[in-house]
Amino acid sequence: MNALVISAVLGVVMMFSGILLKQKSAVRNVAIAGMVLLLIVNVLELCGNVFFNIDSKGMIEFDRFALLFNTIVYVSAILYLLLSARDMEKVGVNYAEYLALIFFILCGITLTSSFRSLLILFLGIEIISIPLYILTGSDKRNLKSNEASLKYFLLGAFSTGLMLMGIALIYGAQGSFDTTRVSSFQGTASPLLVAGMVLLLFSMAFKVSAAPFHFWTPDVYDGAPTVFTSFMATIVKAAVFIAFIRLFDEAFGTLQSQWQLLIAIITVATLFIGNITAVFQQSVKRMLAYSSIAQAGFMMLALYAMNADAKEGLLLYVTAYSLATIGIFAVLIKMKDYTFEGFNGFAKQQPLLAATTTICLLSLAGIPLTAGFLSKFYMLKAALGTGKHLWLVIFAVLMAAVSVYYYFRVIQAMYFKDGEVQKIDVSPAFKWTLVVVTALVVLLGVFPNLLLNWYYF
Amino acid sequence: MKNALNIVYLIPLLPLVGFLINGLLRKHLSKSMISVVGCGTILVSFALSIVMFLQVKNGDGGTIEYFNFISVGELTIPFAFQIDQLSSLFLLIITGVGFLIHVYSTSYMQEEKPEHFGRYFSYLNLFVFSMLLLVMGANYVIMFIGWEGVGLCSYLLIGYWFKNNEYNKAANKAFVMNRIGDLAFLIAIFWIIAKTGGVNYGEVFAFAPKLSGTDATIITLLLFVGAAGKSAQIPLYTWLPDAMAGPTPVSALIHAATMVTAGIYMIARSNVLYSLSEVSMNVVAIVGLATALLAATIALKQNDIKKVLAYSTVSQLGYMFLALGVGAYSAGVFHVMTHAFFKALLFLAAGSVIHAMSGEQDIRNMGGLSKKIRITFITFLIGCIAIAGIPPFSGFFSKDAILLNALLVDSHDGSFSIKGIILYGVALFTALLTAFYMFRLLFITFSGTFRGTEEQKHHIHESPAPMTIPLIILAVLSIIGGLIGIPDAIVKGGDKFTEFLSPVIAQRAGHPVSHSTEYMLMGLSTVLVGITIIVAWRQYRNYKRKEATGFAKVLEDKWYVDEFYEKIIVKPLHNFGGFLKNVFEKLVVDGLVNGVGRMVNYGGRQFRLLQSGQVGSYVLLMVLSMVIIFLVQFFLRK
Amino acid sequence: MPITHYIILSLALFSIGIVGVLTRRNAIIIFMCIELMLNAVNLLLVAFSKMHNYAAIKAAADQKLPITEAILNTGSEGQIFVFFIMVVAAAEVTVGLAIIVMMYRNIHSVDVNFLNRLKH
Known part of the structure; x- marks a missing residue:
């Protein structure tokens, strides 16, 4: 409960800081300090020190899983701010407001990771989505940003409608929004409940950009200002996935036989479309958008498997994915040209940045000794644990092999091709933060238990 | 001695440290410092490998667990090293040959800028690290990590001279083909997990008898596809000749002596699984033999000195797979060892030739080099004799073991099966082709008259000591390396090699042929190889370029x-x-x-x-x- | 009136909303259709709320149990949910209309078919 309250308060503080503080660097420092504070109070709660004990009537519960995930989110967010907060200045004049919105999104994330009631799930998802519509359109004069924002808004509101209809049907069948009461029914499940479950599946699949509900993703990620794409594609996506797995574990765990096949179909479609389409992109930014769909396909395997390994593996996966993607986007933001050719000869000009980007890309591609390999391994192992559908695992491995192609295109451009990259200037602090991100990616690739042990204590 | 296993982690760790030092500080270190770090780490690893080898010889091998790498549910994958007969032998080959190639490289790459020099050595060290991980790992996952690592390093090293677009393409090709193999390997790992519930060698092999026949076949075939990718077998072999785009020492290290033998190692390691599947064994044998034959015929026509050696590598690898396919695992591994010696020698000698010829690789522009670069010539000659299989050079013993085992397949009571005779016949024919193209290469390059430009002629010189000393050492090894595996027919109990490997490799319960038959077979192959060499000598000792000779000269030539x-x-x-x-x-x-x-x-x-x-x-x-x-x-x- | 009537009415409204989203090109109309979908849900929630409330009271009466405060309040969470939806929908309207206005300022149109810069 600590982080929930503090993040909401910090959002308001950030709005005022825009008025009270003249310098942007001061605003930024407040934001980073606030984020560190969030992390500290959350870790304190993980260790058992709860400051705010609000009676939520059982609608919110901060268990180990939620708290550990929140910690991951805040660490990622701190790294994100350290790397990219400076670049938000280029988007528009409302600097403090962007940061405030990010804090509100974090508040929503804190809700979605700890909900016990469908009401809280709905609120959390909306608190995440509405600020994102704004951030997507924050580059007001840019038509692409406009377009992305409107598309995102229309499709997002549509999926909200689906989600609400699903919740209403479930309420009709079970008489409660409480996840434990949703999952308890006698005999066979009523059609209302199943229909509601399927509708919720659609809307959650939409939010995590799983095929065939992924269409908004490439356009929105491409059109949004790159700093915010980075945030959307990593932390937000991870949060929605955690909500997804919680929902299907706690509320629909008893309906597993009903949804397992559907999720398998969605997983296959997502893996296929994400990977195959990513191959043909000319812009690295758009390639990363498709890659995020492809990675979502892998995370869907956890939902499909839905066992203890899967939840654990998903935590590792979202961490590996978020860190690596933040690292790549941080470099991409600095580039003037987002095409693959724009990276030609990058290794000569910025050897360190090229090396960190390479390791992050290797992690996304799932090359051993990076966190990406282990997280994929966990996912596949979890899927194997179900004891059926071996073909799903083989298909996923095949698709992972395809993904190597487009990730290596970037590495090849950086190292093996000559070209004139426009000079980019980065501070030493930026470089060191990137090194830390990369080191984390490698560290988790060798000692995944450093993270996962927190889950058990 | 027992506690020597406690420091086994140093063997892969040192090259990794070398990689980090050379990689991160390459701008600040001088070339000599880089050389010292690059070679020194490998040398210490080599010394430690010897210690490990002696320890294993005393029967004190074992598995050392460091930490729990992955634990998902009931599956636990420790980060563990397994030091036994097979891995300690590979350790020796990798670090020993690797060290010589490192030393050679310090001189060969001397003209590079310090920065590139550092990058080159860091990749080389990273490669050795990955390869060590591959053979030391105590389970398939660690093996896979090393497996991917060597693929990646090979990609980096082939693309080393990245200015050239051709090299880029070669690097890509190598990478893609390796990835296809890796993919099959990965699927095999998951299949193993699904069926046996573990990946540690001990667990898997203990469980193996309970595997169903289909599962064993699927797993072993998938593993074989993985091995075919890494060890350049049909249809995934074309990357290896193209990979010659990299610097010559890289070709020697990666594409001859170590990386390509990873596939052999994997299958030899999994011999328990392979023994369960007749189908897989046949596939391995046939694909291996077909590759050996195909590559040998292609090698006949090549004029690039490195391409000939590359196809010869593919062909020899095919030979090793044939050995594995007929169940003669120790013969296959024996050939890995002797091949590592003479192929590294041939590549390094070829590098020395290229060095002397100022970068020329086309043998039609060489000729008559034997007097000018004496040491290179003699060592190259030794390499050729070894690969051709003339006793008592090393290649003879390993090749002979493979031929004999091929003949003995499915044999009962001293009579040979049709399959065995066909395998033997084709394999023997391939051996003759090998002798032919190798000596063609030797004669065109070293005998006759010089056919290059005046400038090149003026420049010809013997390579410096850091290049020739590894050549001499490898030449000595190529001569005597086979003596540890003398067949019983010649010296009773002479096959120390098979004896050494016997704890980890299942022996075939075959019917040994009588000694007289064995003598006859040896004599036959030796005589045929001798004739082939004479043919090659007559054909090519005075090789002239066709376009340079003209019709009149052909008439003059009365042969x-x-x-x-x-x-x-x-x-x-x-x-x-x-x-x-x-x-x-x-x-x-x-x-x-x-x-x-x-x-x-x-x-x-x-x-x-x-x-x-x-x-x-x-x-x-x-x-x-x-x-x-x-x-x-x-x-x-x- | 049995609950099925409410369900059918709501689903009809919801489907009209979906069809509207599918067929219209004007961003504002699409948005109104989405609002229609949300209001269909509101209606359904209120109907279910009443249904659960009635069922709980009837069950208590049938078993001759005292009608407590808790039983009288059964189903109230459905109605509370409706308020939340209203609040969130209002927030969405604010943001959504702002985005549409922003688009109108830039391209002087609210036709979504003009949004095709980002594709493939």
Whole structure:
């Protein structure tokens, strides 16, 4: 409960800081300090020190899983701010407001990771989505940003409608929004409940950009200002996935036989479309958008498997994915040209940045000794644990092999091709933060238990 | 001695440290510092490997667990090293040959800028690290990590001279083909997990008898595809000759002595699984033999000194797979060892030739080098004799063991099966081809008159000591390396090698042939190889460029017998080699690879069209899929 | 009136909303159709709320149990949910209309078919 309250308060503080503080660097420092504070109070709660004990009537519960995930989110967010907060200045004049919105999104994330009631799930998802519509359109004069924002808004509101209809049907069948009461029914499940479950599946699949509900993703990620794409594609996506797995574990765990096949179909479609389409992109930014769909396909395997390994593996996966993607986007933001050719000869000009980007890309591609390999391994192992559908695992491995192609295109451009990259200037602090991100990616690739042990204590 | 295992982690760790130092500080270190770090780490690893080897010899091998790498549910994968007969032998080969190649490189790469020099050595060290991880790992996952690592390093080293677009393509090709193999390996790992519930060698092999026949076949075939990718077997072999784009010492280290033997190691390691599947064994043997033959015929026609050696590597690897396929695992591993010696020697000597010729690789522009670069010539000659299989050079013993085992396959009571005779015949024929193209290479390069430019002629010189000393050491090893595996027929109990490996490798319960038969077979192969070499000598000792000689000179040349050979044997073989190179490689292999690419391409383009940019069509597609899913959910399910 | 009537009415409204989203090109109308979908849900929630409330009271009466405060309040969470939806919908309207206005300022149109810069 600590982080929930503090993040909401910090959002308001950030709005005022825009008025009270003249310098942007001061605003930024407040934001980073606030984020560190969030992390500290959350870790304190993980260790058992709860400051705010609000009676939520059982609608919110901060268990180990939620708290550990929140910690991951805040660490990622701190790294994100350290790397990219400076670049938000280029988007528009409302600097403090962007940061405030990010804090509100974090508040929503804190809700979605700890909900016990469908009401809280709905609120959390909306608190995440509405600020994102704004951030997507924050580059007001840019038509692409406009377009992305409107598309995102229309499709997002549509999926909200689906989600609400699903919740209403479930309420009709079970008489409660409480996840434990949703999952308890006698005999066979009523059609209302199943229909509601399927509708919720659609809307959650939409939010995590799983095929065939992924269409908004490439356009929105491409059109949004790159700093915010980075945030959307990593932390937000991870949060929605955690909500997804919680929902299907706690509320629909008893309906597993009903949804397992559907999720398998969605997983296959997502893996296929994400990977195959990513191959043909000319812009690295758009390639990363498709890659995020492809990675979502892998995370869907956890939902499909839905066992203890899967939840654990998903935590590792979202961490590996978020860190690596933040690292790549941080470099991409600095580039003037987002095409693959724009990276030609990058290794000569910025050897360190090229090396960190390479390791992050290797992690996304799932090359051993990076966190990406282990997280994929966990996912596949979890899927194997179900004891059926071996073909799903083989298909996923095949698709992972395809993904190597487009990730290596970037590495090849950086190292093996000559070209004139426009000079980019980065501070030493930026470089060191990137090194830390990369080191984390490698560290988790060798000692995944450093993270996962927190889950058990 | 027992506690020597406690420091086994240093063996892979040192090259890793070398990689980090050379990689991070390459701008600040001088070339000599880089050389010292690069070679020194490998040397210490080599010393430690010797210690490990002695320890294993005393029967004190074992598995050392460091930490729990992965634990998902009931599956626990420790980060553990396994030091036993097989791995300690590979350790010796990798660090020993690797060290010599490092030393050689310090001189060969001398002209590079310090920064590139550092990068080169850091990649080389990283490669050795990955390879060590591959052979030391105590389970398939660690092996896979090393497996991917060597693939990556090979990619980096082939693309080392990245200015050249051709090299880029070669690097890509190597990477893609390796990835296909890796993919099969990965699927095999998951299959193993699904069926046996573990990945540690001990667990898997203990469980193996309970595996169903189909599962064993699928697993072993998938593993074989992985091995074929890494060890350049049909149809995934074309990357290896192209990979010659890298610097010559890299070719020696990666594409001859170590990386390509990873596939052999993997299959030898999994011999328990392979023994369960007759089908897989046959596939391995046939693919290996076909590769050996195909590559040998192609090698006949090559004029690039490194390309000849590359195809010869493919061919020799095919030989090793043949050995594995007929169940003669220790013969296969024995050939890995002798091959590492003489192939590294040949490559390094070729590097020395290229060095002397100021970068020229086309043997038609060489000739008569034997007097000018004496040491290189003699060592190269030793390499050729070793690979051709003349006793008592090392290649003879390993090749002989493979031939004999091929003949003995399915044999009962001293009579040979048809399959065994066919395998033996083709393998022997391949051995003759090998002798022929190797000596063709030797004679064209070293005898006759010089055919290059004046400038090149002026520049010819023997390589410096850091290059020649590794050559001499490898030459000595190529001569005596086979003596640890003398067949019982010659010296009773002479086959120390098989004896050493016997705890980890299942022995065939074969019917040994009588000693007289064995003598006869040895004599036969030796005599045939000798004749082949004489043919090659007559054919090529005074090689002249066709375009330079003209019709008159052909008449002057009175060797009608050469013409005869030319027409009856050499020409058809050349044509056949050319046919295979052009038709098989270009159409079938590349066609297959490109075809898959095109299919993906087409599919991808169609799928991109779905992303039309119109909100309306997005909603329509979403609603349609919702309707379909609802239909599936409520009507199509039972 | 049995609950099925409410369900059918709500689903009809909801479907009209979906069809509207599918067929219209004007961003504001699409948005109104989405609002229609949300209001269909509101209606359904209130109907279910009443249904559960009635069922709980009837069950208690049938078993001759005292009608407590808790039983009288059964189903109230459905109605509370409706308020939340209203609040969130209001927030969405604010943001959504702002985005549409922003688009109108830049391209002087609210036709979504003009949004096709980002594709493939």
